[in-house]
Amino acid sequence: MDLMGGMQEAMRRVLVARGVESETVNVGGQAVHHYALEGQGKGPPVVLVHGLGGSANGFGRTFFGLAKRFSRVLAPDLPGHGFSGEFCGGPTCVQSQFDVLRAYFEEVVKTPALVVGNSLGGAMAVNLASEHSAWVKALALVAPAGAELTPQALAALLGHFAVKSSADVRALTRKLFHQPPLGALLLAPALRRLYTTPTVQALAADALATQASIAPQAVRDLKMPVLFLWGGSERLLPPEILAWYRQHLPAQAEVHVVEGFGHVPQMERPDAFVSHLVGFADRARL
Template identity: 70%
Template structure:
């Protein structure tokens, strides 16, 4: 029995029971699963983009808090993640993943959104906001990937996703959190299944061979309100990533280092993350 697959489905059942819609749509021939929750607020729709090996389930504990402030909360599973089918698209896996995300926003969201991206999802959110600014009212980057790193740091980061032994799985899990929850540590060996899929392997292999990173100009030209959140307990991405974004983000961007946040605050500190997002939206008159 696939324990983690069963737990993912259990989380989905709980969300659906609480009023979240779980849907699968065709986006340019790719099957994409996403959650949608109608909100009570007047703010624009929120689009939540997860990171490498993650899924929309990781944002599940933020949906209801965000729904109080915004008109709709939308969280897609990137191709090959969560409940979306495996997909890479030849030798340019990262770009094809991004194109699916871009087409999903155009097809299903259909209006400028408050886009929140974590890790790889943060890098994709930057590309969306830079290349298609008409779809992004405001942008929040939560421990985003995409910074240009020295080859040794980039290689070490990508190699960290190759978890083989139970000890390596537990060590990797600890790097994701400010304080790793006991259940996550107990299930660490099962969690490594998320990083052993064909899509995740293809993404890391492409990044390893081409040293993918965002262009500084793509970051500098972001014209919409931007909030950059970095965890005081960030242990997955090197601190050089924070320095790189600080050097290239536009002057109007807000940069906050938040104590108690690790790499995935949406899982560990969901209410605090929602508070940061709502305060930023209020200050940005969204």
């Protein structure tokens, strides 16, 4: 096991020791690892969907805060991420990932949930809410991808994941955080592994080849409560994405640009992240 794998495993053991269930389930014909924590709250389940190159571990510091407000906390590792096996090498990689996520709701979640999606996970959460709204009681989008971009802008965005050196990884890390952790910068050689897996590279190539984006009408037609969080220190996604979502989100959507948030606030400011989700749930009477 390499250094990054060891660190991921160490975090999993800490979570399990604190009562979080870690298991691999078969959904949509794929072996998918997920975390599950029974909550003390009366709210619906909350399902946390990570982004490209991320994992369920990225939400680990939010589990216990969310469990106080919601009945269950679930966080899957998308195929080819975290502890889920490698998956997807063809031209329909993005759609295949979404099909597995949909199956996860049908076969594991089994009830309408607050769906929280970050980055690529945000785009997938929008598609789920649009195409299978019965599973989405409310939607929280955290720096979501999926907006229409010019081919040049999309290529520039996905180019950040084409890491070839430790310097490339450090540059990407600086784009993910409001204040990049020194440890992450020092561990750049180990972090490179997260972005060079066959699945991550196939997803990026598929998104670029298909110019994948969400239809504006799919966003306009969302009927459930929607929370949209964008970091005041967002450096990975271009501002055109924020403008696109502002233009197309429905009237009931809450849009917040939060100072001190970068692209992955669940990792950098977990307590503030939980506070935003709980406040939204309260206002939406979930």
